[in-house]
Amino acid sequence: MRICDGAFALPLFSPSFCRRVCEALERHETTEAAAASTLPNGLTNYGYTLSQVDELQQLLPSSLLHSLTEDLIGCLFDGGKEGYDPIDHHSYAIRYRVGEDTNLKMHQDDSDYTLNVCLRNTGRGGHLVFLEGRHDDTPRVDHQASHSYVHREGWEVLHRGDFWHSVRTLNAGERVNIVVWCLSRPSPSDPADWRRAGFYADLLADLHRVRQRPRGVTQNV
Ligand SMILES: O=C(O)CCC(=O)C(=O)O
Numbered sequence: 001m002r003i004c005d006g007a008f009a010l011p012l013f014s015p016s017f018c019r020r021v022c023e024a025l026e027r028h029e030t031t032e033a034a035a036a037s038t039l040p041n042g043l044t045n046y047g048y049t050l051s052q053v054d055e056l057q058q059l060l061p062s063s064l065l066h067s068l069t070e071d072l073i074g075c076l077f078d079g080g081k082e083g084y085d086p087i088d089h090h091s092y093a094i095r096y097r098v099g100e101d102t103n104l105k106m107h108q109d110d111s112d113y114t115l116n117v118c119l120r121n122t123g124r125g126g127h128l129v130f131l132e133g134r135h136d137d138t139p140r141v142d143h144q145a146s147h148s149y150v151h152r153e154g155w156e157v158l159h160r161g162d163f164w165h166s167v168r169t170l171n172a173g174e175r176v177n178i179v180v181w182c183l184s185r186p187s188p189s190d191p192a193d194w195r196r197a198g199f200y201a202d203l204l205a206d207l208h209r210v211r212q213r214p215r216g217v218t219q220n221v
């Protein structure tokens with residue numbers, strides 16, 4: 001299903017697989033390692049980098065996310081595999097819940113493509129919103145057409161990382177997603193791309209020292 005030009009949704013995981021991943025995250029959350037871990041991006045107050053969750057190394061190994069994203073990008077985007085030469089990916093779980101994070105501001109991802117899979121959505125609201133087109137600077141919320149998508153459990157959304165997007169306020173319940181930022185190898189012929197390679201090196205270093213968890217935020221999935 002096409003949400004807009006450059007963002008596609010497909011069914012991906014079964015309900016029981018989504019449940020197993022959520023349960024693994026819940027168990028992880030009770031561990032000391034989870035309390036001591038840093039947050040996986042600069043926007044969320046709840047989240048875990050998947051490579052730090054022991055049980056997920058079996059359920060959702062990095063090799064699976066790597067081949068899955070490569071194949072999906074190859075199938076869904078023009079230029080597909082030729083235009084996308086994976087160098088790395090950064091994957092994490094993110095949760096919204098009333099009393100904690102309930103929305104995500106308009107932003108671009110530090111990725112070439114982003115895979116976003118909904119594992120649990122028991123709430124009202126929490127729609128994903130995309131602004132039409134790709135943009136280097138600020139979003140023009142008043143001028144650009146926006147596309148709203150209700151994320152369904154087990155479905156993935158794959159979109160270009162430079163699309164402006166946000167998550168509307170969740171009014172009840174809970175929403176848990178897995179997000180995979182896909183980073184492509186820069187093209188040797190494009191100097192701008194090599195600047196991006198430096199950017200990604202910095203990004204990956206930063207992701208290892210991102211923000212500490214806020215004190216007082218309940219950490220139960
Ligand atoms: O929760 C979502 O659906 C979007 C998450 C997102 O955009 C992000 O983590 O960069």
Ligand SMILES: [Fe+2]
Nearest residue numbers: 107108109165
């Ligand atoms: Fe995002």
